């Protein structure tokens with residue numbers, strides 16, 4: 001049955017074991033070649049797994065429709081299976097490893113009969129990077145293979161590296177029967193293994209992405225002294241030609257892809273500002289010998305949110321998508337072009353489920369419809385994304401969807417405060433995961449669904465980077481999503497976000513004094529570049545205002561949240577919360593006195 005095998009016996013043994021359990025008709029070892037990709041596409045066009053798009057407007061591009069019940073990550077079915085429950089923490093669902101294996105192996109029994117089993121060796125990160133890590137995903141989904149080919153360095157070079165190193169993450173995936181009651185995503189960080197069944201969708205099925213590069217990698221990173229984060233990496237080139245690299249953690253569907261590919265405002269462009277895209281979703285950071293944090297993007301492609309991507313918001317993404325792209329759950333126009341809400345041209349005739357479009361059925365494209373495309377197709381793609389040692393970070397940014405209270409931008413006063421700011425992050429939920437949308441929840445460092453261990457230990461790990469000799473990035477918090485009384489966004493966002501990045505860079509270079517407040521430093525009057533910006537009267541001061549009373553209540557909530565992790569929560573973080581809380585009380589007392597005098 002074996003078409004090709006590896007020189008690494010443990011890999012062959014595992015593949016054999018999986019084949020005995022899942023009983024596929026055929027086994028195919030993926031080499032990652034163009035011919036292999038073309039033949040997979042051919043197969044999927046035949047089975048209807050892919051639909052060819054208009055070759056005139058979208059050459060070599062395809063639409064995939066997933067099962068209507070299988071359109072997003074499923075956090076309630078995602079488990080971290082550490083021997084001790086406490087090690088997974090209250091931030092994860094936990095199952096004892098033996099129980100988890102028994103439960104999921106029963107579902108894998110015979111799951112691939114009648115199907116082809118694909119063995120996908122892949123590398124997360126530049127193939128020659130010491131920071132990169134490898135894995136092998138076994139799957140029965142050709143759609144997964146095609147996506148992994150775009151999203152990772154997949155095939156023979158990865159297999160060679162795996163054979164040299166002897167160590168790899170084992171990911172087993174089957175779409176199973178797509179019944180949500182038989183859907184599980186299980187992680188065994190101690191065993192460097194992942195088992196996922198019953199979903200063909202994105203983060204549930206492309207195991208190199210969230211399962212490996214975040215959940216398993218974060219666990220390894222803690223043991224080995226680095227960080228695996230849900231962050232974009234963007235290079236900002238100033239008019240002097242100097243590049244600053246910024247990593248930013250925003251929760252799913254909260255603007256990472258858009259910030260990573262930002263198109264500068266007209267004024268910035270004329271002044272010579274440029275944006276370089278290193279990564280849009282995942283960032284692995286390692287302290288370098290120079291004390292700085294060096295970052296790589298472990299991925300090779302983008303699996304991005306389609307809705308909202310238009311000529312005014314993200315023309316870079318549109319250019320990236322103009323050829324060789326896979327679209328999942330978008331709508332179609334009459335001339336077979338992909339369509340989604342916010343695209344700004346064309347009209348949908350067929351919705352994401354393949355029905356004639358009827359607005360009574362809701363949006364034409366699923367709100368979590370996605371595109372898969374090679375990173376190199378992006379006009380702002382940074383060649384440094386291939387650098388083995390990565391890029392040095394000047395700043396780390398946290399942010400979420402906060403309709404009220406949280407200012408457009410503030411800076412943490414030091415690393416420990418920055419860790420608190422990241423830990424305290426809150427955001428409204430989005431369509432990237434199944435469940436209610438628009439509910440405010442804590443999503444520490446945008447890692448709530450992705451940290452492979454107890455958040456309390458994770459915060460302690462973050463704090464541990466603050467050591468003598470370290471030159472750590474400055475930490476900021478942003479909020480593009482403040483709303484006014486009418487429910488409209490107060491800040492234009494997208495390209496205009498460069499105004500905020502410019503202020504951050506001024507802070508990093510020490511050229512901008514800023515204004516200290518109890519929650520951190522905000523732009524002082526006149527510091528934010530608002531040239532040619534049309535904002536409603538008073539909006540800017542509202543966006544930069546620190547509402548002392550509102551923040552006191554927020555700090556109380558943050559305190560309750562930190563306490564919910566019990567004994568394991570580092571004292572340092574609680575002390576930091578108390579310091580900010582006390583500063584707010586002092587400010588409130590000061591304001592009270594001023595009122596009494598005035």
Ligand SMILES: Nc1nc2c(ncn2[C@@H]2O[C@H](COP(=O)(O)OP(=O)(O)OP(=O)(O)O)[C@@H](O)[C@H]2O)c(=O)[nH]1
Pocket residue numbers: 250251252253254255256257258259280281303304305307308309313432480481489492493494497
């Ligand atoms: N109002 C506003 N919306 C934004 C901004 N940036 C992004 N968005 C919208 O937020 C949604 C998701 O943005 P993405 O950049 O794809 O999100 P992401 O963080 O990369 O998401 P994941 O891939 O799920 O991790 C899209 O509909 C965007 O149009 C912004 O600055 N302002």
Ligand SMILES: O=C([O-])CC(=O)C(=O)O
Pocket residue numbers: 072073201202203204209210251252253281303432433
């Ligand atoms: O994993 C996915 O399906 C897509 C993604 O980036 C996220 O949800 O954050």
Ligand SMILES: [Mn+2]
Pocket residue numbers: 230251252253281
């Ligand atoms: Mn993501």
